[in-house]
Amino acid sequence: VTKQTPMFNRLALIGVGLIGGSIARAARALSLVETIVATSRSEPTRQRIAELGLADEVADSAADAVADADLVIVSVPIGACGPVAREIGPHLKLGAIVSDVGSVKGDVIAAMGPHIPPGVHFIPGHPVAGTEHSGPDAGFAELFVNRWCILTPPPNVDRRAIERLSHFWEAFGANVEIMSAEHHDLVLAVTSHVPHLIAYTIVGTAFDLRLVTESEILKYSASGFRDFTRIAASDPTMWRDIFLHNKDAVLEVLGRFNEDLATLTRAVRRGDGETLFNLFAERRAIRRGMVQLDSGKPAPDFQSAESKPPHDPIPRPYAAFDDD
């Protein structure tokens, strides 16, 4: 993949954490935009954005940042999306595209939508990518390579605007999928939100037990527990907001999980080896099916990225992870 002619003149990033910081680095490395203007609610973060050289301009407020921007990406915790939309609404340029990166879409659309004026294209988005790190230093240009970005445009959004935003994400190496906000929220409840809630729970259970020492849990965590603690290391504010804003889908999936866990618990209690074996064998087959899925899509050219990521670009590389 060679460098692009700029797709947008002026990109405004509202919030520069892991995701916003990665968008800034990727857009810069690939020359996807002429100018990047970034802002954060916190003064230290604005200073850090400037120090890291993540943007051409650092604005003092979201309202200032969006003036004259062609593409606005709001990357703040879900609970802050509504207030940000209220602030930027009156300052958005006619014809601009406004998107976000939140892990819940229904509530974000309800909170942001009413503040986006006619003539501005509101296309909510969710790049399904992340690490357990957060903050502007955690971002890196390759974060979205071979990841999915889900767009959930309301029914009447301009088709060309959707295409422009899709191409922007595809340039980062992402695969773009379009679906309804409701379906997105259910898919993510299954693949991400409930797994996280369960991981948080079991980490707490282990340490609250008092039957086993903390040192013992740490020593023997390689035998399974460690996979859960990694998940449980994610940003607490982000996750609080996810569970507050995707309540219905999360409770639905949790209810099913509880029924299934009761079935397995009963099999353990009864010593029903046949049921246990059959369930385990079925799950193993699922995992084997998954491993065959990863494709070898070529990555974009990030060679000219100005700043190197502060750590290994992809913390758990596919190659090492999918070794069966």
Place this chain on the structure above:
Amino acid sequence: VTKQTPMFNRLALIGVGLIGGSIARAARALSLVETIVATSRSEPTRQRIAELGLADEVADSAADAVADADLVIVSVPIGACGPVAREIGPHLKLGAIVSDVGSVKGDVIAAMGPHIPPGVHFIPGHPVAGTEHSGPDAGFAELFVNRWCILTPPPNVDRRAIERLSHFWEAFGANVEIMSAEHHDLVLAVTSHVPHLIAYTIVGTAFDLRLVTESEILKYSASGFRDFTRIAASDPTMWRDIFLHNKDAVLEVLGRFNEDLATLTRAVRRGDGETLFNLFAERRAIRRGMVQLDSGKPAPDFQSAESKPPHDPIPRPYAAFDDD
């Protein structure tokens, strides 16, 4: 670490899967024993052991394999440990050490113990190491490096025999810990058995939901779900036996987990953001504490290993995994 003078004359391996195959490779690479004799209940596996050159001799039966052996390691599914002990008991050499590698110790001791004759040192063991692979091809010499091996000797076992077996595992790069069988089973229920049961459950829940397509689960699994599917890919026979034989500890920990999950579920249902945030922040701190634990112990010298592992020696290297 340089090569050792042989610690044992004749090592008998009963069962050669991931663990038995790794013991064979490591013992050979480090010249820890003069002669390795191995056997498996299955004829194709015995052929494969010979093809891979894992042993100096391949015996047709467990009884044949243990004749004249100084160290016998039984690496079969937990449910098969009792029958194996019954078979080998009459053929064990006076003064020999008999150990196993099972993930449950109480039931294994109850099943094997009565068949081990006086004058033979029975020291149950559990190397806390593994991958989701199984079979003789899956083994590799470095499997135990920086892992823990727990020994659970009954009270009256000869102290020197415990020391000899400890040194054998330490030569592989493992850290040895000694505890009671009861405590082992509780520790493993917390750090391994219950996490696996939960992982198996959620993988099944996701695919049984019918609200989300299989393809969607696969596409978006990087957002959390994938960590669970990896765990759920382990050997179904081994895991069935673990749950049949560590029932009490597993049910105790599961009960606590269910209480904790109910608390989190209630917080989601009530939209109680403060409770969610506090719990998530506490779990994150736990994870950060864990990451500081890994030590930089030097690895043994495996350079002269005759057979290379069929895949990356350590599927999820510490360096890539503990990146924060």
